[in-house]
Amino acid sequence: MSEQRNDTKFINRQSFIELNARERAEILFDTGTSRELAGPFDRMESPWLAMQGVTPQADDGCVVMKGKISGQSTVVIALEGAFQGGSLGEVSGEKLTAALDLACADNEKGIRTNAVMLLETGGVRLQEANLGLASIAEIMASILVLRRHVPVICIIAGTVGCFGGMSLAAGLASYVVMTREARLGMNGPEVIEQTSGVEEFDSSDRALIWAIHGGEQRFAMGLADALVEDDAQQMVEAVQSFIAKGVPAVHRSSEIALYRSHIAALDASRQWDPKELRAIWKADVATEDTQ
Amino acid sequence: MTHQPLEPLQRSWTTRRDEKRRRMQQVQPWMNGPILPSTKIIEALESLIVSGDRIVLEGDNQKQADFLSRSLVKVDVKKLHDLHLIISSISRAEHLTLFELGIAKKVDFAYAGPQSLRVSQLLEDGILEIGAIHTYVELYARLLVDLVPNVVLVCAEQADAQGNLYTGPNTEDTPVIVEAAAFHDGIVIVQVNEIVDKLPRVDIPASWVDVVVEADRPFAVEPLFTRDPRHINDLQILVGMMVIRGIYERHQIHSLNHGIGFDTAAIELLLPTYGESLGLRGKICEHWTLNPHPTMIPAIESGWVKSIHCFGSEVGMTDYIAARPDIFFTGRDGSLRSNRVLCQLAGQYAVDAFIGSTLQMDADANSSTVTTGRLTGFGGAPNMGHDPHGRRHSSHAWLELITDKGPIVHGRKVVVQTIETFQSGGLPAFVETLDAVQVGKKAGMPIAPIMIYGDDVSHVVTEEGIAYLYKAEGQQERRRALAAVAGVSPVGLKAVASETAALRRKGVVAYPEDIGVHRMEAKRSLLAARSMEDLVAWSGGLYNPPAKFRGW
Known part of the structure; x- marks a missing residue:
């Protein structure tokens, strides 16, 4: 008995997760319109890593590209998860902030410039602790200003995920796009286990991790706006659709009363099943599935 | 040249069989056919195994008769000690606890991946004695030559009321271990995930099996051959x-x-x-x-x-x-x-x-x-x-x-x-x-x-x-x-x-x-x-x- 197969398209897709930060950024643009700013040949590397015996990288793990998406001027900032876990240091933080601020200045001059952040990051770079922390504050301030003009789109594709301070940046974004292999959370699994014990959170239990932090759960709870397959084409289309949508009427991070009431309504004395949370949280959130 | 007159031995040729019968009779009151209630497993092990016995505990780098190994560490060491353990892979913590408690003394094995550090330490401390370290087939071959077991402890997915076994996709080592005991008057004890009316297929016939016990949970198996x-x-x-x-x-x-x-x-x-x-x-x-x-x-x-x-x-x-x-x-x-x-x-x-x-x-x-x-x-x-x-x-x-x-x-x-x-x-x-x-x-x-x-x-x-x-x-x-x-x-x-x-x-x-x-x-x-x-x-x-x- 021969079988009809329907997975050939998936097998032959171009994986987005497989791409490095530079390739991820580039593929989002209309063909041939992108150029890199403050690239590796400008040698903006961290002055702090070598002192601590860590080899720095010529782009400090942050790629900034400008070009057109759907014909509109857009800046894409991508953190490289393979370099120091995508962590944010002084230089990479400054590159990210400057890119957002320049886009903001353009918009204020009447030149519409969208912003996309590709976040694969564990948050602040421990070797540059305070400088990294300061960056997070600056990035958040910059997003808040920029998102009044244009949508700030955040992509978390995996496999590092988006944790720590940068999860706040994701929280402020106009739209969050995830794959089911991506994770989003304030404290990563290992951090929760270290601080609260293995009974609280077993960081080796992958099923648990993805049930809490995984893209499918985040989307189902209304904390992400699109869940796409690990497919470059789907990622491009998701970004284009959110650029077309423009600035949302209300940003998720402005829904303070709604999320306060959500949290207040949770009975913390019992263990909640992640699936139950989906039902309760998603019901009130007006997001659309782009799939 | 003169030589001594030839004198055929005057001896019993059924000592192994007699001994097996003696041990099986002790557990007979608890048995329903080949089925032993799980609650009796520790007492049964104390009766069916005798100090100094050579026993095989099924455990390779994939599946483990873990209900039996977890039960064996609970026996009274005054009743049961100095066993000679044959195991293809020392994988679980309790395998070595047997030695720390004195239940087992000597081991012949093929692999000790996850427990290799502790094996070295116990050896150094004189708590464990190694017969030899083998390759897999070599160890199984010796079960048929100079390491014939008295008792074997193995696992299967299912058994029926007669004691036929379904070992299923993870059959692995079970047939050879059972064969070495079943055909040389050793005792075959099997833990099964469940006892059913009808088996999907018979991997080991009931006539090779002495005791079947339902385990508290399915036998442990490791996905060792998966690479992401x-x-x-x-x-x-x-x-x-x-x-x-x-x-x-x-x-x-x-x-x-x-x-x-x-x-x-x-x-x-x-x-x-x-x-x-x-x-x-x-x-x-x-x-x-x-x-x-x-x-x-x-x-x-x-x-x-x-x-x-x-x-x-x-x-x-x-x-x-x-x-x-x-x-x-x-x-x-x-x-x-x-x-x-x-x-x-x-x-x-x-x-x-x-x-x-x-x-x-x-x-x-x-x-x-x-x-x-x-x-x-x-x-x-x-x-x-x-x-x-x-x-x-x-x-x-x-x-x-x-x-x-x-x-x-x-x-x-x-x-x-x-x-x-x-x-x-x-x-x-x-x-x-x-x-x-x-x-x-x-x-x-x-x-x-x-x-x-x-x-x-x-x-x-x-x-x-x-x-x-x-x-x-x-x-x-x-x-x-x-x-x-x-x-x-x-x-x-x-x-x-x-x-x-x-x-x-x-x-x-x-x-x-x-x-x-x-x-x-x-x-x-x-x-x-x-x-x-x-x-x-x-x-x-x-x-x-x-x-x-x-x-x-």
Whole structure:
């Protein structure tokens, strides 16, 4: 008995997760319109890593590209998860902030410039602790200003995920796009286990991790706006659709009363099943599935 | 010459049988046919086993009779002590607790991966005594010769009321262990996941089985043969490309065994892409003896594979295997039938090639996975990773390795070792003296624990190139060939550029460019599957990865 197969398209897709930060950024643009700013040949590397015996990288793990998406001027900032876990240091933080601020200045001059952040990051770079922390504050301030003009789109594709301070940046974004292999959370699994014990959170239990932090759960709870397959084409289309949508009427991070009431309504004395949370949280959130 | 008058022995010839009957009578009041209530298991073990007995506890690198091992540590050591334990893999903590408590004294085994550090310590403290460290088939063979067991403790998925057993996809070692006891008046005790009215198929007949007990939970089984394609790096892909071109294509390897490792996983995932681009489908890699590696799925689905016989099953592969009976050995119930001993025999005598990766190699290509402080043992690799002189049938590959021109020659198995010139942490993998030498001395072993002997190795592949050791003339040339691919390790630094150039001209050493392998092409995009999700898709949704391998 021969079988009809329907997975050939998936097998032959171009994986987005497989791409490095530079390739991820580039593929989002209309063909041939992108150029890199403050690239590796400008040698903006961290002055702090070598002192601590860590080899720095010529782009400090942050790629900034400008070009057109759907014909509109857009800046894409991508953190490289393979370099120091995508962590944010002084230089990479400054590159990210400057890119957002320049886009903001353009918009204020009447030149519409969208912003996309590709976040694969564990948050602040421990070797540059305070400088990294300061960056997070600056990035958040910059997003808040920029998102009044244009949508700030955040992509978390995996496999590092988006944790720590940068999860706040994701929280402020106009739209969050995830794959089911991506994770989003304030404290990563290992951090929760270290601080609260293995009974609280077993960081080796992958099923648990993805049930809490995984893209499918985040989307189902209304904390992400699109869940796409690990497919470059789907990622491009998701970004284009959110650029077309423009600035949302209300940003998720402005829904303070709604999320306060959500949290207040949770009975913390019992263990909640992640699936139950989906039902309760998603019901009130007006997001659309782009799939 | 005068001699003593011959005097036939006046003795009982049924001591084993009588003793078995005596022990079985003690548990008879609790039994319902062959079924023993789970609550009686500890008392039953205290009655059925006698101090000093030789017992086999089923436990390999995959499945474990863990209900029985967890019960055995609870027996009263005053009643039961100084057992001689035979176990293929010391995998679980309680296996060694038996020794700490004094329930067991001596052990014969084949592998001690997860517990290797503790084995070394207990040995040093005199708490545990090692008979010998074996390879798998060697240990099973001795069950039929000088290590015949008094009692065996094994596991099965299901039993019926008569005591027939269904061992299912993970049959693995059970048949040989049971046979050694059942036909020499040993006692066969089986833990089963459940007792059912009708078995899917009978793997072991009731007349071989003495006691069946339902376990508190299904027997433990580890997904040991799963490699996440996400973690395959470009270097491993380069090595994989070299193996496909420089060995599989060169020698027309039709039948083979792959060890566990990312190098071999890379090869499996390169067949449908790189191998296909070379037009090699149907020309190499058709018949396999190996576990159902999930990374084999794309090659199977692309029509590369004609048959696979398995040592054991693999967690998550059950439905996929059941849907591919043309490829896998399956029972009438549709599920896999595995058998470690038979698969090891097949891997020893019936395949053209063995390939495995190793951690440490000396200048003569002796290799070992033993590192300081750990007595890991051998498992099954040496059975496949040697040239069996008992082979007489020929194949293209077997004949091609003949270098002698004499009238009487024998063919040779292709035995490939892959090794990165440096291990993680920057330690050279090529060394002057293997750690195994020191470890062996310290453990009082009569000879150093070598995994694969250098003289059995026909090819060594590193990220630098291939050493065709079988072609080397004399020990000096052989060493030079190995040094030529050993990078900047202490062994590799001995290479002389002019000698290496001569060896490359002679075909004793090949660098990637010598065999048409382009280093720049060695990219992850060349893998047919780059994630567990890809493997699931390739399987048409039939492969169900265990939670520890899920990234979603």
